[in-house]
Amino acid sequence: MGITDNHISGPAARETVEAARHVAVIGAGIIGAGWAAFFALRGLAVRVVDSNPGARDMLDAALARAEQVMKALGQVGERTTVPVLTDDLAWAVSGAAHVQEALPEKLDLKHEVYAGIEAASSPRCVIASSSSGIPPSVLQQGLRHPERLLIAHPCNPPYLMPLVEICGGQHTAPWALDEAEAFYQGLGKQTVRLRREITGHLVNRLQSALWREAVYLVANGYASLEDVDRTVTEGLGARWAVCGPHRIFHLSGGEEGMAGFLEKLGEPVEQWWASLGQPRLDMATRKALIDGMDQAAHGRDSVQLAQDRDDGVIAMLMAKRHGA
Amino acid sequence: MGITDNHISGPAARETVEAARHVAVIGAGIIGAGWAAFFALRGLAVRVVDSNPGARDMLDAALARAEQVMKALGQVGERTTVPVLTDDLAWAVSGAAHVQEALPEKLDLKHEVYAGIEAASSPRCVIASSSSGIPPSVLQQGLRHPERLLIAHPCNPPYLMPLVEICGGQHTAPWALDEAEAFYQGLGKQTVRLRREITGHLVNRLQSALWREAVYLVANGYASLEDVDRTVTEGLGARWAVCGPHRIFHLSGGEEGMAGFLEKLGEPVEQWWASLGQPRLDMATRKALIDGMDQAAHGRDSVQLAQDRDDGVIAMLMAKRHGA
Incomplete structure (x- = not known):
C-alpha cells in the first residue's frame, strides 16, 4: 500500500x-x-x-x-x-x-x-x-x-x-x-x-495462549481438530462470552471466592500449567492442522464459514445485551 | 462423603x-x-x-x-x-x-x-x-x-x-x-x-492455558484483572462461543485458510508463544488476583455473580440454538 x-x-x-x-x-x-x-x-x-x-x-x-x-x-x-x-x-x-x-x-x-x-x-x-x-x-x-x-x-x-x-x-x-x-x-x-505495553497486547496474547494448547492437542493426536474446537464452542466459549477466566475460578472457590479457589486448587493448577504443551509449527504439525481443518469444515468454504462466524457473533452480542 | x-x-x-x-x-x-x-x-x-x-x-x-x-x-x-x-x-x-x-x-x-x-x-x-x-x-x-x-x-x-x-x-x-x-x-x-488420555482432558487444559496468560498479565501489572476478564467477555469470548480457536485462524488465512494463515503468520505466532508468561501462584500473585477480583466484583457477592454467569450462559446457549 x-x-x-x-x-x-x-x-x-x-x-x-x-x-x-x-x-x-x-x-x-x-x-x-x-x-x-x-x-x-x-x-x-x-x-x-x-x-x-x-x-x-x-x-x-x-x-x-x-x-x-x-x-x-x-x-x-x-x-x-x-x-x-x-x-x-x-x-x-x-x-x-x-x-x-x-x-x-x-x-x-x-x-x-x-x-x-x-x-x-x-x-x-x-x-x-x-x-x-x-x-x-x-x-x-x-x-x-x-x-x-x-x-x-x-x-x-x-x-x-x-x-x-x-x-x-x-x-x-x-x-x-x-x-x-x-x-x-x-x-x-x-x-x-x-497499563504497560507488551507484545500482542491482551487479545493476541490470550488468543495465542489458548491456541497453543489447542495446537498441541491436535498435533499429538489427543483429539480431532473439530472436537478441540467444539470443546470451546460447546463448553468454554459460551461461558467466556459472559464470564472472564478469572471470574470463572473466583466462582469455583464458592463463598471464599478466588482465595478459596487458590487455597484448594492452586497446586493442581500449577501442575496443569507445567503439563501444557509447547508445540512448534513444524511441517508435521502444519499438516495435522490443515488436514484437521479440512475435515472440520465439512465442505464449507471460507466465505460461508466467515458468514456463519459473524452471524453467530451477532447473535451472541445481541443475547449479551438483552439477557446477560 | x-x-x-x-x-x-x-x-x-x-x-x-x-x-x-x-x-x-x-x-x-x-x-x-x-x-x-x-x-x-x-x-x-x-x-x-x-x-x-x-x-x-x-x-x-x-x-x-x-x-x-x-x-x-x-x-x-x-x-x-x-x-x-x-x-x-x-x-x-x-x-x-x-x-x-x-x-x-x-x-x-x-x-x-x-x-x-x-x-x-x-x-x-x-x-x-x-x-x-x-x-x-x-x-x-x-x-x-x-x-x-x-x-x-x-x-x-x-x-x-x-x-x-x-x-x-x-x-x-x-x-x-x-x-x-x-x-x-x-x-x-x-x-x-x-483419542488418548491426558491430564485435564481437553476442557481443563484449554481453560488453564488461557488462565495462565491471564494470571501473568495481571500479576505483572499489564492490565487490571477486570480489564483482562473484559478482554475475554467483550472480545474473544463472543467469538469463541461460535467459532473455535482453530477455525478463527483458518478464517484469518482468507481464501487459503489454515495453510495461508500458517504461511503468513506462523512465524509471528511462534514468537508470541515464546513470549507467553509462565507465572507461579506465589504469594504476590495470589494477592494480585484476590485484590483484582475484589475490585472487579464491584460489591457483588458470589451468589449474585454465579446467578449472573448462569443467566448469561443460558442467553448464549439460546442464541446459539436460534441464531448461530
Missing part, C-alpha cells in the same frame, strides 16, 4: 464530507476499511487515505458488510455518511478530530506517514494506531508530538466486535489516552486499557 | 422409582447432584447414592436450580422424575442402564466403590466417571470388567453446560464409548471424544 500527498479522488467526493470535524483513517486494508465503515455508519464524517487501486473496492465491500452487521446489531446511526477516499494525506488529516492509522505492520512506512500527519494536523489530535505487533514506544520514536500517539487495537472486524484495546507508550500523554477512550466509548465500543 | 451398603432411605422413596431401567449417580456433591437433577428432569429414573447427611439438601438445591435453568433452555422433559437418595450402593446400581460416578478425586475411595458397583450391576453397564483429574487407565486398574469404565466429564453445572468429554483408558471397549456417547447425545448433550 502506498501513501502519497497528491490530490483527492475528485471534487464530488469532497462535497460529501461534512463541514464538522471528521475522522481520518489511514489505509483501506481489511482493518482500515472496517474502521472507516464503522465510523461512517455511526454518523461521523470520514476521510480515508489510500492510493492503492483496490482501495475503493475494499471500502465498498466493508461498507456493505458493515451495514448488514450493524443493522442486525441496531448500531447504524440515525444519520450516516459515506467515507471519502483520497490519496491526499494532508487534506485527510487537516482539521481531523481523530486519526486512525491502519497501515501494514511496516515501521518505516508508519514513521513516514506519521511525519505527514504531524505536518498537517493539530498536535492535539490523537493518532491511534491499529497495530497489533509494534509497541507504541517504538511507533512514537521520532514524532514531534509523541504524546498524541497510542495504540487502539480493535478485534476484527471493527464494525462487529465491541472490544478496543488502548495502550500508550512511554511518551503518550494521559489526555490522549482519556480522549481516545471517550471517543471509542462514545461510539458504543468497550475499551480496555493496558 | 461416605458410601455404605446399608438400606435405602425409606420404602416410600423406592416407590417413586420407575420399573424401567434407571441411572445410578454415585455421590451427591456439586457434580453428582447436578447430574442427578439433569437426568431426572430429562425424565430418567435416578438413584443417587450418598450417605452424607447434607446430601438431601445438595440434591434439593440442585433440583431447584436445574429446573429454573432447564426450563429457560426448554430442556425439561415432558415427564420428569424425582431422584431417590439412598445409601444402598448395591440397590442403586442393580439393573441400572448407566452409572455416573461423581465421587471426590480420591483413588482408593473410587476403587472401593467400583468393586461394590461391579458386585451388583451388569458387566454391560457403563461406569462413567466424572473425574477431571485421574486418568481412566488408572481408574480401571483392578476392575473385573475394566472395559466398561470410561471418563464422561461434564462442564459444571451439568444441567446447564452442553459439553461432555468422553475418554477411554487402555482397557475401555469401543462399545462402552459408543454407548456412552449415544446416551449423552440422546439427552441433548454435545460430546467430544479424546
Whole structure:
C-alpha cells in the first residue's frame, strides 16, 4: 500500500464530507476499511487515505458488510455518511478530530506517514494506531508530538466486535489516552486499557495462549481438530462470552471466592500449567492442522464459514445485551 | 462423603422409582447432584447414592436450580422424575442402564466403590466417571470388567453446560464409548471424544492455558484483572462461543485458510508463544488476583455473580440454538 500527498479522488467526493470535524483513517486494508465503515455508519464524517487501486473496492465491500452487521446489531446511526477516499494525506488529516492509522505492520512506512500527519494536523489530535505487533514506544520514536500517539487495537472486524484495546507508550500523554477512550466509548465500543505495553497486547496474547494448547492437542493426536474446537464452542466459549477466566475460578472457590479457589486448587493448577504443551509449527504439525481443518469444515468454504462466524457473533452480542 | 451398603432411605422413596431401567449417580456433591437433577428432569429414573447427611439438601438445591435453568433452555422433559437418595450402593446400581460416578478425586475411595458397583450391576453397564483429574487407565486398574469404565466429564453445572468429554483408558471397549456417547447425545448433550488420555482432558487444559496468560498479565501489572476478564467477555469470548480457536485462524488465512494463515503468520505466532508468561501462584500473585477480583466484583457477592454467569450462559446457549 502506498501513501502519497497528491490530490483527492475528485471534487464530488469532497462535497460529501461534512463541514464538522471528521475522522481520518489511514489505509483501506481489511482493518482500515472496517474502521472507516464503522465510523461512517455511526454518523461521523470520514476521510480515508489510500492510493492503492483496490482501495475503493475494499471500502465498498466493508461498507456493505458493515451495514448488514450493524443493522442486525441496531448500531447504524440515525444519520450516516459515506467515507471519502483520497490519496491526499494532508487534506485527510487537516482539521481531523481523530486519526486512525491502519497501515501494514511496516515501521518505516508508519514513521513516514506519521511525519505527514504531524505536518498537517493539530498536535492535539490523537493518532491511534491499529497495530497489533509494534509497541507504541517504538511507533512514537521520532514524532514531534509523541504524546498524541497510542495504540487502539480493535478485534476484527471493527464494525462487529465491541472490544478496543488502548495502550500508550512511554511518551503518550494521559489526555490522549482519556480522549481516545471517550471517543471509542462514545461510539458504543468497550475499551480496555493496558497499563504497560507488551507484545500482542491482551487479545493476541490470550488468543495465542489458548491456541497453543489447542495446537498441541491436535498435533499429538489427543483429539480431532473439530472436537478441540467444539470443546470451546460447546463448553468454554459460551461461558467466556459472559464470564472472564478469572471470574470463572473466583466462582469455583464458592463463598471464599478466588482465595478459596487458590487455597484448594492452586497446586493442581500449577501442575496443569507445567503439563501444557509447547508445540512448534513444524511441517508435521502444519499438516495435522490443515488436514484437521479440512475435515472440520465439512465442505464449507471460507466465505460461508466467515458468514456463519459473524452471524453467530451477532447473535451472541445481541443475547449479551438483552439477557446477560 | 461416605458410601455404605446399608438400606435405602425409606420404602416410600423406592416407590417413586420407575420399573424401567434407571441411572445410578454415585455421590451427591456439586457434580453428582447436578447430574442427578439433569437426568431426572430429562425424565430418567435416578438413584443417587450418598450417605452424607447434607446430601438431601445438595440434591434439593440442585433440583431447584436445574429446573429454573432447564426450563429457560426448554430442556425439561415432558415427564420428569424425582431422584431417590439412598445409601444402598448395591440397590442403586442393580439393573441400572448407566452409572455416573461423581465421587471426590480420591483413588482408593473410587476403587472401593467400583468393586461394590461391579458386585451388583451388569458387566454391560457403563461406569462413567466424572473425574477431571485421574486418568481412566488408572481408574480401571483392578476392575473385573475394566472395559466398561470410561471418563464422561461434564462442564459444571451439568444441567446447564452442553459439553461432555468422553475418554477411554487402555482397557475401555469401543462399545462402552459408543454407548456412552449415544446416551449423552440422546439427552441433548454435545460430546467430544479424546483419542488418548491426558491430564485435564481437553476442557481443563484449554481453560488453564488461557488462565495462565491471564494470571501473568495481571500479576505483572499489564492490565487490571477486570480489564483482562473484559478482554475475554467483550472480545474473544463472543467469538469463541461460535467459532473455535482453530477455525478463527483458518478464517484469518482468507481464501487459503489454515495453510495461508500458517504461511503468513506462523512465524509471528511462534514468537508470541515464546513470549507467553509462565507465572507461579506465589504469594504476590495470589494477592494480585484476590485484590483484582475484589475490585472487579464491584460489591457483588458470589451468589449474585454465579446467578449472573448462569443467566448469561443460558442467553448464549439460546442464541446459539436460534441464531448461530
